[in-house]
Amino acid sequence: MVTGDASYIKKINRALIIREIIKEGKISRADLSKITALTRATISAQVADLLEEELVVETELEHNPVGRKPIMLSLNAQAxxxxxxxxxxxxxxxxxxxxxxxxxxxxxxxxxxxxxxxxxxxxxxxxxxxxxxxxxxxxxxxxxxxxxxxxxxxxxxxxxxxxxxxxxxxxxxxxxxxxxxxxxxxxxxxxxxFAERAYAHHTTDNLLCVTLYSGIGLGMIMDGKFFRGHEGFAGEIGHMIVVPGGEPCACGNLGCWEKYASETSVLRNILAAEPGDASDMEWISRRIADGDEQVLDALNQFVYYLSIGLNNVINMYNPDVVVIDSELLRMVPDALQRIHHQLHSQISHYREITLSGMGRKxxxxxxxxxxxxxxxxxxxxxxxxxxxxxx
Structure with a gap:
């Protein structure tokens, strides 16, 4: 039970009610009371405030075979x-x-x-x-x-x-x-x-999102909050060294992960020996369909180095869900299965590795x-x- 002064408790209850209204889309006062374990009097008082503020609107449920049609509450999306x-x-x-x-x-x-x-x-x-x-x-x-x-x-x-x-x-x-x-x-x-947690993975409070575009970034939701580090700079995982003495990186290190597993680096390597007009994902897709050995070898290396970094990240943070955001990886046949097969450590614990359904958005x-x-x-x-x- 939440304890504290009346204004603080009211604030917490209000947030809880709004959260459930958004989550359910439409919900009655009675169901709100059941889900939140708040009294009907509390629900009624809070909903009255939200209606007055025009944050919530009421609609009558059209199809209800038994009894009186309940009044449903929903967020006023256009407020x-x-x-x-x-x-x-x-x-x-x-x-x-x-x-x-x-x-x-x-x-x-x-x-x-x-x-x-x-x-x-x-x-x-x-x-x-x-x-x-x-x-x-x-x-x-x-x-x-x-x-x-x-x-x-x-x-x-x-x-x-x-x-x-x-x-x-x-x-x-x-x-x-x-x-x-x-x-x-x-x-x-x-x-x-934050988007992955808010729009797609509603049941986890421990989520990592690895973005693989021009560099490699790591967004971390731990215990339902951003994990930022001492000054806010946590998550620069692209500069984790995966190849000691490897390729030079703009950060000053050698062998950084993003030099081997970011889309920019992979595409640069693939396109280095190609004509000037070979410069987009559609071209890569055609090469994959044609069984181009150079492209397939580069993508195999991409998955290999990506898996090394993911193994390290999983062991460091023990997430529930890992979301990988990469347009290029979505084009690799059986990409997730191949990544799973390369995560051999017995101490790596996670529930799910998945590709983002939102992509660059x-x-x-x-x-x-x-x-x-x-x-x-x-x-x-x-x-x-x-x-x-x-x-």
């Missing part, structure tokens, strides 16, 4: 909107979602200049447009979360972004000053992990989900998934 932004090399992805995490619109804006001031201006201009678009709703834009492909401190300052060569910049403060509202920064891999979806979580003050969300959320 406000969350903006997620993925700031990556060459482009920024913007996703606007409703309060259930359902995407309303997605936009990719090319980044023509990598100068800090130019990127800030691009972000400010786009955020302003989305703020205007949301102004007619009850709560407008409820939150803005920006994904950073680099080191973000616990205070949300940027320590280093290798792709832009940013060091020690306060993007959060600069954006907030320009747009007039709170902006939150988070590491991209953490947001991918996971980061920006996680940004929207985190904005919703902060607005509703519900730390652990279980948002509805749908086919339109996948790549």
């Amino acid at each position: 406000g909107y969350a903006l997620g932004i993925d700031l990556d090399a060459g482009h920024a992805t913007f996703m606007l979602s409703d309060l259930t995490g359902h995407p309303v619109t997605t936009e990719i804006i090319p980044i023509q200049s990598e100068a800090y001031e130019d990127i800030v201006q691009l972000l400010v201009s786009a955020i302003g447009r989305y703020q205007s678009r949301c102004a007619g709703s009850r709560y407008g834009m409820v939150g803005i979360v920006l994904a950073i492909h680099g080191l973000v401190s616990n205070e949300e300052t940027i320590k280093f972004v290798p792709r832009f060569q940013w060091q020690d910049v306060d993007l959060k403060q600069d954006l907030e000053r320009a747009v007039g509202t709170a902006v939150h920064l988070e590491n991209n891999a953490n947001l991918s992990a 996971s980061c920006v979806m996680g940004a929207c989900a985190l904005a919703i979580s902060r607005f509703l003050n519900v730390p652990v969300l279980s948002l509805p998934s749908g086919d339109d959320l996948a790549d």
